Amino acid sequence: MLESLLCNEQDSLLCVLRLIDNNGLGTAFVVDDLSRLCGVITDGDLRRLVMDQCPLTDPVGKHLQKEYVYGRVGESYEQLISRTTDMIRIYPLLDPGGRVVDFFEYQSRVHIPVTKPDLLLGNELKYLTDALLSTWISSSGQYITRFESEFSRYCDAEFGVAMANGTLALQLALASLNIGPGDEVIVPDLTFAATINTVLHAGAIPVIVDIEEESWCMSPEQFSSAITDRTRAVIPVHIFGQPCDMDPIMEIARQNNLYVIEDAAQAHGAKYKGQKVGSIGDIGCFSFFGNKVITTGEGGMCITNDSNLDDRLRLFRDHGMSKSKRYWHEVIGFNARITNLQAAIGCAQLERIEVIHERRRKLEADYRCLFEPYDYLKFQRNDLVGREKITWLVCMLVTNGRRDEFVEKFQAEHVDLRPFFFPLSSQDLYAKYTFSNEVSQRIASQGVNVPTLPSLEVELLAKQLENMGV
Numbered sequence: 370m371l372e373s374l375l376c377n378e379q380d381s382l383l384c385v386l387r388l389i390d391n392n393g394l395g396t397a398f399v400v401d402d403l404s405r406l407c408g409v410i411t412d413g414d415l416r417r418l419v420m421d422q423c424p425l426t427d428p429v430g431k432h433l434q435k436e437y438v439y440g441r442v443g444e445s446y447e448q449l450i451s452r453t454t455d456m457i458r459i460y461p462l463l464d465p466g467g468r469v470v471d472f473f474e475y476q477s478r479v480h481i482p483v484t485k486p487d488l489l490l491g492n493e494l495k496y497l498t499d500a501l502l503s504t505w506i507s508s509s510g511q512y513i514t515r516f517e518s519e520f521s522r523y524c525d526a527e528f529g530v531a532m533a534n535g536t537l538a539l540q541l542a543l544a545s546l547n548i549g550p551g552d553e554v555i556v557p558d559l560t561f562a563a564t565i566n567t568v569l570h571a572g573a574i575p576v577i578v579d580i581e582e583e584s585w586c587m588s589p590e591q592f593s594s595a596i597t598d599r600t601r602a603v604i605p606v607h608i609f610g611q612p613c614d615m616d617p618i619m620e621i622a623r624q625n626n627l628y629v630i631e632d633a634a635q636a637h638g639a640k641y642k643g644q645k646v647g648s649i650g651d652i653g654c655f656s657f658f659g660n661k662v663i664t665t666g667e668g669g670m671c672i673t674n675d676s677n678l679d680d681r682l683r684l685f686r687d688h689g690m691s692k693s694k695r696y697w698h699e700v701i702g703f704n705a706r707i708t709n710l711q712a713a714i715g716c717a718q719l720e721r722i723e724v725i726h727e728r729r730r731k732l733e734a735d736y737r738c739l740f741e742p743y744d745y746l747k748f749q750r751n752d753l754v755g756r757e758k759i760t761w762l763v764c765m766l767v768t769n770g771r772r773d774e775f776v777e778k779f780q781a782e783h784v785d786l787r788p789f790f791f792p793l794s795s796q797d798l799y800a801k802y803t804f805s806n807e808v809s810q811r812i813a814s815q816g817v818n819v820p821t822l823p824s825l826e827v828e829l830l831a832k833q834l835e836n837m838g839v
């Protein structure tokens with residue numbers, strides 16, 4: 370590449386014109402016989418010389434501008450980039466002897482978002498069009514029943530009730546289990562706010578408990594300690610694709626007569642001791658929001674193995690209206706229905722879920738290699754016994770106490786790194802419900818989600834990071 374930019378001071382203007390025409394970079398570096406830089410000439414300079422009727426047989430050395438830009442090898446990226454302008458995007462780099470040994474080229478950096486749905490490789494458009502053309506665009510239609518049965522089968526559960534979003538899935542799970550005012554529901558400190566908001570909307574009292582050091586999921590010990598006479602349910606969250614330690618959680622719940630609602634919004638397909646998450650507790654809740662592993666735009670689902678709960682969820686989903694008597698309402702219901710259009714996309718996404726998982730898994734492995742040299746970066750555990758996590762967003766901890774600086778550096782390079790959720794206990798709205806939060810405070814202050822696009826080539830990111838000095 371450097372070769373295509375170099376010409377000798379004795380070369381004719383015509384010769385340099387050809388060189389620039391071939392390299393397509395609009396510029397040439399002029400050197401003497403010892404490769405020392407004499408000047409830089411651009412296609413604009415040549416154009417002006419031609420217009421001044423300067424003979425094209427003249428040696429280029431005769432027509433060099435006094436002022437030109439160059440840099441030195443070993444300078445920092447900041448120094449190098451500071452010399453670029455709209456006009457000067459490429460310039461030579463010299464060794465201590467003044468010889469041209471390299472060049473710097475400004476490349477406008479691509480924006481890398483934290484995630485992006487993967488929608489164009491399968492049957493998404495085909496099924497969506499089919500649903501549209503069928504005119505079944507509202508909340509009845511074959512794609513809904515198909516999505517429910519296929520997704521629940523994928524999760525090893527008997528029943529699936531599709532919803533308008535994952536938050537409604539949690540809300541209807543609570544409603545169908547009759548959880549309301551006076552009841553306490555235990556939730557982990559590290560989660561997305563929907564987990565606790567739905568408890569509050571149900572009129573129940575959330576109790577926030579700490580997480581495990583290694584899995585970042587709800588601590589079974591803390592769960593056990595937080596139980597009171599009023600506790601009715603627990604919502605373990607399989608955070609960032611990592612399964613909770615379900616055996617002790619289920620055992621404690623059964624001993625205390627508590628319902629278990631799994632929040633699996635971030636963990637489609639993750640397994641605990643060989644069993645898919647969501648199918649272990651009484652009800653499992655999923656989200657198909659745009660940034661989740663598979664998406665329907667907005668969407669959600671409750672899965673269960675209990676046919677009574679399946680009936681209750683369907684009742685609550687559709688205004689609480691009796692199945693046998695139209696406009697007769699048995700409970701105070703919701704409208705939580707999903708559309709056939711969304712479900713059509715969901716069916717197509719589900720067909721490709723293993724491919725999507727595999728690409729995310731590969732990306733996570735690439736990240737682990739890329740960041741291997743940085744011993745202050747600690748990735749999410751993927752080796753916990755009995756837990757098969759999936760890759761939702763690739764996560765790591767920045768353990769040198771400078772997480773925010775780290776994030777800012779990437780943001781400045783248009784790489785969308787995200788700090789973890791603020792722990793619930795740290796937010797004014799929820800702090801008063803805190804039972805314990807020691808580990809979660811620390812983990813959340815160190816954690817970042819890094820861009821996890823199924824199509825991201827980690828080489829692209831590596832290139833972008835090359836000169837950042839993270």
Ligand SMILES: *Cc1c(COP(=O)(O)O)cnc(C)c1O
Pocket residue numbers: 534535536537560561563564606632634635655656657658667668669
């Ligand atoms: C995304 C998410 C939800 C809510 O799902 P929506 O479909 O956005 O309503 C609930 N819990 C967790 C842990 C989530 O990540």
